Amino acid sequence: MTLLAWSGWRIERRSGRSSFALVSALLSAGAGAVLCCALLFLAAGADPIAAFAALAKGSFGSTRAIADTLVRATPLILTGLATAIAFRARLWNIGAEGQVFAGAMFAFWCQSAIGAAPAYLQIPVIVLGSLCGGALFGALAGALKARFQVDEVIATVMLNYIIIYALSLLLQQGPWTEPGGFFEQTAMVPDQAKLPILIEKTRLHLGFVLALVLAAILHVVLHHSPLGYEIRAAGSNLRALQVQGVHAGRLILVVFALSGAIAGLAGAFEVYGVQYRLKSGTLGGLGYTGIIIAILGQLSPRAVVIAGLLFGALLNGSTLMQIRTGVPSALIYAIEAIILMFFLIAWAISQFRLRRLRDVD
Amino acid sequence: MTARLSISNLSKRFGPVIANDGVSLEIRPGELHCLLGENGAGKSTLSSCLYGLYQPDQGRIVIDGEERRFRSPADAIRASIGMVHQHFVLVPTFTVLENIVVGTGAGWRLDTRAARRRVSELCQRNGLQLNLDALVGDLSVGEQQWVEIVKALYLGARVLILDEPTAVLTPQESERLFTLLQQMTADGLSIILITHKMNEVMRSDRVTVLRRGRVVGTVETGSITREELTQMMIGRQLKQIEAEDRAGSGAPAVVTISAVSLRDARRVAVLDNLSLELRAGEVLGLAGVAGNGQRELFEAIAGVRRTERGEIRLDGKSVANLSAADIARRGVGYVPEDRFRDGLVPDLTIAENIVLGQQWQAPWRRGVLLDAARMREHAARSIADFSIATTGPGERIRRLSGGNAQKVILARELAKATRCLLCNQPTRGLDVGVIEYVHGQILRKRQDGVAILLASEELEDLMRLSDRIAVIFRGRIMGILPRHSASIALLGQMMAGTPLEQAA
Numbered sequence: 001m002t003l004l005a006w007s008g009w010r011i012e013r014r015s016g017r018s019s020f021a022l023v024s025a026l027l028s029a030g031a032g033a034v035l036c037c038a039l040l041f042l043a044a045g046a047d048p049i050a051a052f053a054a055l056a057k058g059s060f061g062s063t064r065a066i067a068d069t070l071v072r073a074t075p076l077i078l079t080g081l082a083t084a085i086a087f088r089a090r091l092w093n094i095g096a097e098g099q100v101f102a103g104a105m106f107a108f109w110c111q112s113a114i115g116a117a118p119a120y121l122q123i124p125v126i127v128l129g130s131l132c133g134g135a136l137f138g139a140l141a142g143a144l145k146a147r148f149q150v151d152e153v154i155a156t157v158m159l160n161y162i163i164i165y166a167l168s169l170l171l172q173q174g175p176w177t178e179p180g181g182f183f184e185q186t187a188m189v190p191d192q193a194k195l196p197i198l199i200e201k202t203r204l205h206l207g208f209v210l211a212l213v214l215a216a217i218l219h220v221v222l223h224h225s226p227l228g229y230e231i232r233a234a235g236s237n238l239r240a241l242q243v244q245g246v247h248a249g250r251l252i253l254v255v256f257a258l259s260g261a262i263a264g265l266a267g268a269f270e271v272y273g274v275q276y277r278l279k280s281g282t283l284g285g286l287g288y289t290g291i292i293i294a295i296l297g298q299l300s301p302r303a304v305v306i307a308g309l310l311f312g313a314l315l316n317g318s319t320l321m322q323i324r325t326g327v328p329s330a331l332i333y334a335i336e337a338i339i340l341m342f343f344l345i346a347w348a349i350s351q352f353r354l355r356r357l358r359d360v361d
Numbered sequence: 362m363t364a365r366l367s368i369s370n371l372s373k374r375f376g377p378v379i380a381n382d383g384v385s386l387e388i389r390p391g392e393l394h395c396l397l398g399e400n401g402a403g404k405s406t407l408s409s410c411l412y413g414l415y416q417p418d419q420g421r422i423v424i425d426g427e428e429r430r431f432r433s434p435a436d437a438i439r440a441s442i443g444m445v446h447q448h449f450v451l452v453p454t455f456t457v458l459e460n461i462v463v464g465t466g467a468g469w470r471l472d473t474r475a476a477r478r479r480v481s482e483l484c485q486r487n488g489l490q491l492n493l494d495a496l497v498g499d500l501s502v503g504e505q506q507w508v509e510i511v512k513a514l515y516l517g518a519r520v521l522i523l524d525e526p527t528a529v530l531t532p533q534e535s536e537r538l539f540t541l542l543q544q545m546t547a548d549g550l551s552i553i554l555i556t557h558k559m560n561e562v563m564r565s566d567r568v569t570v571l572r573r574g575r576v577v578g579t580v581e582t583g584s585i586t587r588e589e590l591t592q593m594m595i596g597r598q599l600k601q602i603e604a605e606d607r608a609g610s611g612a613p614a615v616v617t618i619s620a621v622s623l624r625d626a627r628r629v630a631v632l633d634n635l636s637l638e639l640r641a642g643e644v645l646g647l648a649g650v651a652g653n654g655q656r657e658l659f660e661a662i663a664g665v666r667r668t669e670r671g672e673i674r675l676d677g678k679s680v681a682n683l684s685a686a687d688i689a690r691r692g693v694g695y696v697p698e699d700r701f702r703d704g705l706v707p708d709l710t711i712a713e714n715i716v717l718g719q720q721w722q723a724p725w726r727r728g729v730l731l732d733a734a735r736m737r738e739h740a741a742r743s744i745a746d747f748s749i750a751t752t753g754p755g756e757r758i759r760r761l762s763g764g765n766a767q768k769v770i771l772a773r774e775l776a777k778a779t780r781c782l783l784c785n786q787p788t789r790g791l792d793v794g795v796i797e798y799v800h801g802q803i804l805r806k807r808q809d810g811v812a813i814l815l816a817s818e819e820l821e822d823l824m825r826l827s828d829r830i831a832v833i834f835r836g837r838i839m840g841i842l843p844r845h846s847a848s849i850a851l852l853g854q855m856m857a858g859t860p861l862e863q864a865a
Contacts, residue, residue, distance in 0.1 A: 014376065224730045226720040229713065236708035243665050243695070243703045244718025245686025 014353050021350040029346035033339045040334060046325040058320025059313035065320075067202035071274060073312025074208045075100070078266035079290025080297060080304040081211075081218055082134075086259040088222065088299050089234040091252060095141050095156025096263040097287025098163040099134040101280075103264020104271045105167060106133020108176070108186065108278045111193055119192040123206075126193065126268050134264015135257040137163065142256025146249035152256075160287070167280050176278065185279035195273040207269030212305065214262065219301040231255060263287060292340050298347075311336060363426065365390045365551045366411075366442075366520050371420030373406050380406035381417070382574040388520060388551045393542060395562045395582070396555045397594055398571035399792040401762055404555050407571070408522050411553075412444045413437035424520070443518025445509040447525045453498030460497050461512045476515075483514050487544055502650075503534035507541070514550075521545070522553045527561060528818065531650050532853035539564055557793075558819075559587045570594050595793050603825045612640040615781050615812035616662060621671030623657055623836075631657045633836040634671070639781060639812035644803065646827030646844075647816040648852050654836035655816045656698055659785045662814070663695040664688040676780065689718060694778030696770055698785040698816075704770045705758050712740035712754040715773050743772035747798075764795045775802060781812045788817065800826060820849050834858045 014021070038048035059069045079096040086093035110129030114121060141159055144150040170176045171184040178187040195205040222228035230251055233241050242248050266286055271278050293311060297304030314336065318329035364387040373381040381403045388394050396404045409415045411422065413431030422429050424440050431437045434444075451460050462476045477493060484491050489507050497505060506526060513521055523542075527535040539561070542552055546566075554565060562568055563582060570577040570593040577593045616639040623632040631654045639645055649655055660666035662673055664685040673680050680688055689695070697703035705714055716725045716736055724739075725732055740754035747768040751761060758766055767787070775782070784803065788796040803826065807813055817823050823830055830847050832839040832855035840861025842851070854864040 220730070224733065226726065226731060229709075229720045229731060233706040233709055233713075233717070237702070237706045239702055240704060240706050240717065243660075243663070243685060243697060245664065245684040245689060246718070247684070 011352050011354055014351055018350070018353075021353065022347075025346035025350040026343070029342040033335075033342040036338045036342070037335050040331060040338075041325075041327055044327045044331060046327045051321055051325045051327050054321040054324035055314070055317040057317070059317030061320075063199070064202050065316065067199055067204035069309070069313045069316040070208045071203050071205065071312075072316045073308045074205075074211050074273070075266035075270050075286045076289055076293055076311050077211045077215065077305055077308030078269070079263050079287050080293030080308050081215055081301055082259045082261075082263035082266075083287075083290045083294035084297060084299040084301065084304050085218060085222070085231065085262065086255055087235075087294055089231040089251070089255045090238070091142075091145075091234075091255050091259075092153045093138065093141065093156055093256060093259050094153055094291065095138065095159055095287070096259070096266075096290045097285075098156065098160035099137050099260040099263035100267040100270075100283050100286050101163045101167055102137035102260070102267070103130035103134035104267030104278055104283055105163075105170075106130060106136070106264065107268035108271060109133075111189065111272075116190050116192060119196075122190075122193040123195065126195075126272050127210075127265065130264040130268030131261040132264075134267070135261035138260015138263070139253055139257040141260075142253040145256075146252040164280065164284070167278075171278075171280060178277075183279065184281075186277050188277050189272060193272055194276055195269065203274065205269070205273035207265075207273040210265070211269075214265070215301045215305045218262075222301065227254070263290070266290075289336070292336060296340060296343055310339075364388060364423075365392075365425060367423045368407075368411070369421045369423070371407070371410060371417045371422070373403075373410055373415060373417045379574050381410065381420075384420070384571070384574070384576050386569055386576065386579065388553060389567075390519075390551055391546050391549045392567060393546050393552045393554060393565040395565040395568040396553060396571065397557065397562055397568050397590065399557075399594060399794075400764060400790060401573075401792075402571040402594075403574040404571055405524070406574075408444065408524060408553065408555060411437065411442060411520075412522060413442075438516050438518075441517050441519040442522065443513025443516060443520070444522040445506065445513060445524065445526060447528060449505050449509055451497045451505055451508060454496060456494050456496055457491055457500070457508050458493040460508055461515050480511060480515060483511055486548065487511075487514075487541060489541070501534075502529050503531070503537065506530070506538065510541070514545075518550070520551045520553065522555070524555045525557070526554070527556070527558065529651055531856050532820065532849055533857055535561075559590065560821075562590060563587065572596060591793060597794075612642050612810075614638045615641050615676060616814075617672075617674040618658075618662065619672050619674075621658075621661060621668045621673060623654075623661060623666070623668050625657075631836050632661065632668070635833075635836060635838055636671075637814075637831060637838065637841075639814050641812050642807055642810040643828045644807050644813045644815055644826050645841075646823035646830040647814060647833060648820060648823055648830055648856055649816070649833035650856050651818065653833050653856075655785060655833060657836070658833070659695065659697070659783050659814070659816070662688075662781075662783055663693060665695075686718060689777055692778065692780030694774035694776070694782045696767075696774050696782075696784045696787045698789070700763070700767055700770055705766055707759040708757060710740075710755050710757055711744065711749070711751060711761075711769055712736045714758050714769050715740050715743055717773060743769075747772050764791045767791060767799075768795070771799060771802060775806060778806060778811055782806050782814070784813065784815045786816055786818065788819070788822070796822075820852055823847075823852075824849075832856055832861075840864070 041048040041051040058065060060066055079100060082096045082099065083093060107126045107129035110125050111122065114125055137159065141152055141155040144155045145152045168184060176186045178185055195207055198204045198206060222231065230241060230246060234251055238248055267283055270283055275282055289311065293304055293307045296307040314332050318332040321327050322329040366388040368384060368386045371381055371384045384407060396407065398404050406415065410417045413434045413436050416432065429440045455463065458477055458480060461480050480493060489511065491504065491507060497508060526538060530538060546552055556562060565582050567579060568582055568590065569579040570590065572594060618635060618637045621632055621635050622630065625631045635658065647655060657666060661668050664680055664683055675688065675691055675693065701707065706717060719725055720731065725736055737754045744751060744754065749765045749768045751765060758769065788799050803813060803815065815826060824844060824847055827844055829841050829843055830852065831841045832852060834856060839855040851864055855861060
């Protein structure tokens with residue numbers, strides 16, 4: 001396919017993959033993103049080099065900083081994985097956002113029921129509760145698609161609103177509101193229910209390791225299990241699976257439940273690993289950022305982990321950057337978008353090549 | 362006589378693949394010129410270069426003594442080249458006249474009166490009965506093709522490229538098309554006909570044979586035999602496979618279809634009270650113009666589609682409540698008509714596609730995971746057995762040619778077909794050599810006592826391979842003939858809707 005042609009040169013689609021093209025495209029994307037961010041810092045009135053230095057120090061400067069980076073990355077890795085697994089099957093689950101809430105809420109509800117039970121009971125209940133909550137909420141969107149052919153993008157976006165406001169309702173002078181409290185939040189969870197801290201004097205909790213283990217499991221599931229086979233096949237040609245007798249509706253339901261369960265876990269880890277209470281503000285946005293991470297990670301579990309770590313570092317470093325150089329930490333969201341755009345462009349470009357035509361006449 | 366169109370030393374490459382390699386060719390005024398070649402021989406690339414869809418990397422195109430370069434089809438049309446694609450590009454909700462004049466660059470206003478005059482003049486000169494005010498969606502496929510041809514003429518085509526024009530026609534419609542083509546060439550039009558059907562090639566004035574992107578030769582059709590042409594095309598001699606005639610073997614039925622009816626989404630009957638019997642060790646040929654219910658019949662037997670009325674029995678048991686997977690497990694293999702849509706997963710590998718549908722089943726699983734090593738081994742064996750041209754079991758289907766992709770489906774479905782094999786257009790668009798191989802495989806299955814249903818648009822193939830031939834028209838069986846009493850003429854009549862009893 002020819003895209004463009006002018007006097008003796010032509011841009012056309014590559015017939016194969018070239019790792020040289022990919023690597024050089026990605027490197028230039030990185031450079032472009034850095035340059036663009038530097039301009040942004042200049043516009044914000046800061047010295048770009050100082051800003052980058054502060055960003056780096058804030059995210060990797062000390063054991064504590066690194067631990068915080070990993071903590072920030074944990075929910076993003078999970079929502080990225082959740083989105084990636086659904087997108088792999090060409091199911092556009094935009095609902096990781098709501099499934100995070102559902103997981104956190106269901107886990108909170110289950111954990112409240114056992115109250116002050118010992119820790120060895122608490123953590124399984126929290127983990128299973130969040131998996132179930134997310135799975136059920138994801139399966140709801142899946143059922144709407146499988147049974148009534150409701151477009152999954154519409155269904156998941158709408159369900160996001162429903163669950164977010166449902167939580168608000170429960171927290172605003174509702175049954176879950178902290179007794180005597182003023183904010184939209186629950187009381188602190190009991191100490192036994194807090195996820196174990198892995199490194200002393202940091203906030204790094206068990207959830208990070210679980211997220212990595214989950215990424216490894218998903219990698220195996222996706223590439224070496226019958227279910228993963230069906231997910232990849234559905235993403236390429238669902239019709240061929242149906243001709244072979246695979247029940248498409250059932251597959252859609254399973255994928256949505258799986259995707260929702262993973263997102264739900266992110267919610268519970270935030271509640272029991274970081275905030276130690278359920279409040280709506282800190283859960284918001286995790287799911288949507290997960291979409292960016294899934295796409296940056298090319299829907300591959302391993303790369304999603306890397307993309308999640310990168311974004312965790314950016315988020316974590318932005319605070320120090322604001323303190324040191326006055327660059328508003330909110331700019332980090334613009335940086336996230338810049339990175340995504342540059343990388344998308346790089347992938348697109350690496351599919352093409354420039355070629356010189358010989359002897360046209 | 363000077364050439365109307367001459368191509369010299371034209372080359373076009375796609376990455377490492379050379380699709381056209383120094384092709385030179387001359388088309389004379391008023392000549393019907395055939396381009397013959399296997400898939401991937403470079404016919405389509407060549408015609409796309411002529412029509413401005415591709416730009417050649419090198420070479421010259423000269424029309425009436427003037428060198429031309431096309432950057433787009435618009436340039437080609439301006440240089441009086443017209444093309445009728447295999448898939449028509451018509452607007453069904455527009456009238457014939459509107460379809461012909463739409464996008465002809467007359468500015469914003471259409472001068473319908475002048476256009477109507479010119480179009481009816483064109484029809485008259487070529488003896489075409491076209492109602493200019495009929496909606497194109499109401500026309501038969503053959504008539505729609507005329508609209509495409511008239512449109513090209515209306516745009517001033519003096520060289521007309523036809524890409525496999527008879528693939529969608531009944532034998533009678535093809536006959537009319539050729540009469541029309543002869544009339545038009547007598548009128549001075551030059552026609553380039555792309556085809557792989559030998560009987561059509563033999564009706565042209567000259568043939569240019571392409572092989573692997575190069576011209577093997579251009580010959581006067583009158584001075585060469587079919588066998589010689591085939592040899593030029595594939596570079597070796599071909600042995601025709603013919604099944605021995607043993608109609609009416611009286612073998613037991615494996616699949617019994619009784620009074621099955623089925624309607625499509627628009628509630629139009631696509632299968633209408635249809636009954637058939639597939640017998641062990643017998644090939645039942647299914648003839649019919651595309652879109653008369655063949656696909657639905659195959660899907661109903663394979664369990665992909667539910668019937669509304671009637672019953673399908675496999676080895677005496679009703680399949681009404683069985684899924685496609687259940688039916689496959691009972692020994693039914695299904696080769697679907699549209700291989701890339703229904704039969705393959707393009708982003709998965711050959712090894713993965715060969716077990717498609719069996720991903721949960723015994724030999725391919727080790728514990729909860731897939732046994733990749735065993736799948737690879739199995740695929741390697743299939744690649745060798747079916748001589749699939751590929752780099753190995755790990756290659757993605759997306760990168761295979763149509764013929765090799767079809768072999769992957771055959772490897773999978775033949776292995777499943779221990780009782781019944783359903784083949785809908787198994788050789789469409791395949792190279793002659795591959796077709797020969799596929800036919801051999803089908804007959805081997807017949808030897809093994811498998812019941813076979815074979816639909817093909819190549820009536821000659823059906824008449825060589827089938828024990829009996831059923832003709833389907835609008836979802837009904839027009840009649841079933843033993844092979845020895847079938848003829849192209851008779852089958853053609855039945856395909857157009859005449860029941861066997863009334864057909865002469």
